[in-house]
Amino acid sequence: MSKVENKIKAIVLVHGFWADGSCYREIIPTLLAEGYEVVAVQNPLTSLVDDIAATKRALDRIEGNCLLVGHSWGGFVITEIGNDERVLGLVYLAALVPDTGESMMDLMSKYGAPSPHFQEQNGFVWISRKGVEEVLVHDLSEVDQALLYAAQTPPSVSLMAAKASSAAWKQKASWYVLAAEDKAVPPNLQHELSQRMGAETTVVKSSHFPMISYPQDVLNVIRKAATNC
Template identity: 75%
Template sequence: MGKVINIILVHGFWADGSCWDEIIPTLLAEGYEVIAVQNPLTSLADDIAATKRALDRIDGKCILVGHSWGGFVITTVGNDERVAGLVYVAALAPEENESMMDLMSKYAAPSPHFQEQNGFVWISCEGVAQVLANGLSQERKALIYATQTTPSTSLTEVKASFPAWKNKPSWYILAGNDKAVPPDLQRELSMRMKAKTITVESSHFPMISHSKEVLEVIREAAASSQ
């Protein structure tokens, strides 16, 4: 059998599909079929549904790639028989009945840069610069702030169902300079999953600052997960 050619990319909080723009052109040029899911971030069920719609568009097996909160989504959707492998990028990887708050509260307090209104949260310009995108260019920081998708506050409390990483091959890209998802938490999760793990000295967006390394992991997952 040949490699898996379908790659589905799932973004996290305060992001949209454009956060993958450093890797999508290369994957397409190499012959992969790529879909970047646009998560509504209104509920876990809505994000799962958006990713399943992407699954319905493909022919054959796929690799699911989740960034940040996207890891929470692929942990559930990955149980679909069409998913051959999982790649976590500075991502949450919950156990059954764990919430984001359960995971994050071990290592971090809520950021003062979060701003809530009508049940949704956005992150300030300062928060983008200092928490999400430290180390990226000013132009990229401005783009992330302008294109952010605001998540529902309910997402921090929703509990995960049975995790696909228990049955599917998994990879983890650990961001060593991450100020959004603490590196110690990432390390704990990747070890618990027994994922094949690499560490990059990146802020919260390794697919932007370390796109070559992220591409290498996705290629390995596609070649290994038959």
């Protein structure tokens, strides 16, 4: 696929809780080889305002129009900043997608209590080694699980209650990759959110990180979004 054929010249990748930009390592080389400019945001996960600012800095680095890709909490972030005129489409990966005035707590509360594998310390939430395996990435290798645990970026507790001030999916084309074996963001919630925004939805039998366990499926969705915005 040639980038010349698309209005989309750049892909901006936004990560979620306990991860960093390297969680997109399985898809970045292919996107680069296909001619896209790719920027993986490094969210501080300290506040919604800080994460939006980090993504804004990434947008300011690119040239031309872009596609925003958000995983998990990253879906919350791209929903906020996606109204930027440079953003032509939104791709959500096992993501939280709020409407205006909704928080992560609002979205998750009806699907049960937080996992006992989450540990709060100094205002941030860490996940245990067992939690990485059981909640996040049961379908990845022990090496990948160990890397995710060791390099985790813990989110601020404040993110749970932060409320969205806008919902870009109401104005922008959207796609959703639903992780059917996800134990972090319940698949039923993912289905509800993707249906609510009318996103074109692709289901994969993945845990919470489909871009690692099902990179080709995720790449196919990104390609489709980039050619149809």
